Amino acid sequence: MKILSTYQTRDLDEYTIKNEPIPSIDLMERAAQAFVNSFVLKYDNTFKTVIFCGIGNNGGDGLAVARKLHQLGYDVQTYVLGNSTNGSIDFLENLKRLQNQSEVIKLSENDEFHLPKKEKSVIIDAIFGSGLNRPIDGFLAIVILKINQTGLPIVSIDIASGLFSDTHSPQSAVIQPTYTITFQYPKLAFFQPENEKSVGSWEAVDIGLSQDSIREAKTKYYYTSSAEIRPLARSSFSHKGTFGHAFLVAGSYGMMGAAVLATKACLRSGVGKITTHVPKKCVDILQISVPEVIVDISHNDYHFDGIWNFTKYDAVAMGPGIGLENIDKFEEFLKKTPNKKLIIDADGITFLGQRPELLKLLPKNTILTPHPKEFKSLIGRGWENDFEKLEILSEFAVSKKIIICLKGKNTAVALPNGEIHFNSTGNSGMATAGSGDVLTGIILSFLAQGYPPEQAAIQGVYEHGLAGDQAAKNRSERSMIASDIIENLR
Template sequence: MKIFTAEQIRNGDEYTIKNEPVSSVQLMERAAQACVDWIFENCKNHRNFAVFCGKGNNGGDGFAIARMLHLKGFDVDVFTNSKAKFSSDAGNNFRELKEFSGVFIREFKEAKEYRFDNRTVIIDALFGTGLSKNIEGEFKELIDFLNLKSNLKISVDMPSGLFADTVSDENATIFKADYTLSFQFWKKTFLHPETGKYAGKVKVLDININEDYIAETKTEDFVIHEDMIKDIFRPREDFSHKGTYGKAIIAGGSYGKMGAAVLATKSALRTGAGLTFTLAPKCGYEILQTSNPEAMFIEGGNDFIDHFETDEHAVCGIGPGLGTIDETAKSFLTFLKNYSKPLVLDADALNIISQDSKNVKIIPKNSIITPHPKEFERLFGATENSFERLKLAKNKAKELGIYIVLKDHHTQVVTPEGDAFYNITGNSGLAKGGSGDILTGILTSFSAQHYSEKEAAVLGVWFHGRAAELASEKHSKESVLPTDIIDEFGSVFKELNAKIERAL
């Protein structure tokens, strides 16, 4: 699914109006109806709606939503500046709304005297994607007031005060929604930690923007969508054997850190690699052979790895629990200088590389690296915010010819072409040691199974997140363990296979 800028979204509206038999008011009606359908389905325990409408088209959406909610039998109060100079379509919807005697239209200043009971939903339709400056004056006071309310809050298309494409000022006033009903597209700011926290849970509603416009309009930013995953995923062939699904080598572990190698190995096994090996120090032999008897052991040292052995026909994932002592670091960097096939690099492999800025140049082309924000900073330098970090990641991916899996709440897969694919599966249950190790196992396994590096990275982060969602449903986000997530891999594969079968 493409992510468009605010300007591209406006152009899409205009293109749709120009090339289809639909007026701007009718397109607004579509958007409002999509919102009301969602609200009707998901807010059945609420009876009252307080709808706050600005003077632009976002306010016009709000006026139409208020009218439709009233017709469905809800009690609706609309707050606006009745003396404002409304946009053409907003004005039309405002005048139409005034004809409904059951809808109370109030001035913004009346909000402070309004009784917000626990069955009242606050709907924010003050400012949409056209906002170009920070909110001030009466709107700042109004939003600050509404943010203090404990009522369920829903924003129409965008939380008011939030920009679509860029980070907001630290002290900006922004409506804090529980849900954002976004029209047709994700906005970039929904996907970054500094700004996404204002959007709450995002629901993207289809309002039938012209398909030709969507297909022909270029962007570098995408959301990983289930349709994309179905196109990538290849069900297991009946007439196949272990050689069909490649060899995966997990290189990691050191004295006291064997658990990381265990998790990565178990993850690679559970995601379908034909043969899985673990390159680890001798101190981990019994641990690994006991915990993962299906994997073969390659000795790489005594208490830490001091030499790297690989198979030219295997894909190697390096880093979980590796440690950064001098002998390991020296051996690993020597290996990198003499190795040309793509690798999966994580954790201490990245920490060793970051010890000298020149080391990034010896990462083999088309490798997948998986830094969290601090590891990324050590590799490539500090940035002011996650938007700047992504920009730098795109530059580095192009410069080095590598794939960067930039781990975050919405992990981004950054390609050598400069594209970014945001993952929207997963949850805070992954905020726990070991989660990154199982991702390394997934990526190594998928790469071994002859998925391209891009396919392995996109499918891998989606798969990782989806398994975490299923595990959290059983154990809670607080209690879920990385091993619980691995246990759900089979359920994710079952879902994928079922979707493929239904599509046939």
């Protein structure tokens, strides 16, 4: 699913209006109906509904929503903020339509107003939409702060008022919704950790914008849903060699859990065979924990150290739990992988941060799976805000011709062509020891089975999160552990 900018969305609206054709007021009506269809599934007409409308098109959406909810028997109280005579054309038309059916209270700077205290009330935010590009101050900022203080559920139309759609929002006057019902596509702002309180849960509803125009729209940002996941077919005329042979370097003395988790995850994700390289004194741990694994034994009792020959392997991974003692051996390893599908994780990424010149040894389309702290170490700098982080992430992937899975909520997969794909699965229960090792095993499995590196990364992240979501259902986000993710791979 594409993530489009404010300007692109505006162009889509205009194209749809011109080419469907449909009057803009009717497109607003369609958007309002899509919002209402979703809203009524969450809040029935026993909820008192208070709607705050600005005087632009987002406010027009709010007025249309107020009318439709009133017609469904909701107790609706509608406020218009500011001088309504300066409203947009479609706002004014919807104001007239609503006033014929329900009271509209107009609020200006010197007016007093009382927010609902009724326990079963919900607020709908329609003050500003996605086109906002300036901080909110004065009377409107006060209203927003008061709304946030009510403790009532808040539902924003399209985007929370005060939140910038495409850039960092340097202000405090931003609605903090419980839920956002956005039109057609999610906004880039929804995927930034800094905006967590300004988005809440969200849903994108179809308002019938032109599919031709959507197909032609160019973007570097995408949202991965189930529609984009296409597993490779598994032939019934097959054997274990059909599904690839993976090679994993993982574990050290005291950190063998990482090797066990990554190996199990690789096998559970469909690979035909896996060979895992571990220290001499750790062989029994791995063989007992994962009897299906082939073990490659290190020359070192406690850390990795091999004479590397990857000819017979379809994909290679390095890093989970290996420790930080053998950076020279890490360099030797990289020199043996010039033409291999490769994943670097965990301590391997730390090595790359310590010795940036080693990045030149990475094969094209190598996959790195850092968390934010590891990514900072890798690039040798931080960032001012999450939007800057995205630009740095994209530029780094392009310049090094690699794939980076920046782990977190909505893990961002940056590709060498500049695209960033945000994941739709996963939960806070996956912020647990060993979860990243599981991800490495899944992606390694997909690579060895023959998935292209871009697809292996995007689909691996998705399947990892999907298994985590199922684990959370079976247990809870609080109690789940990394092994639960593996047990829920399907």
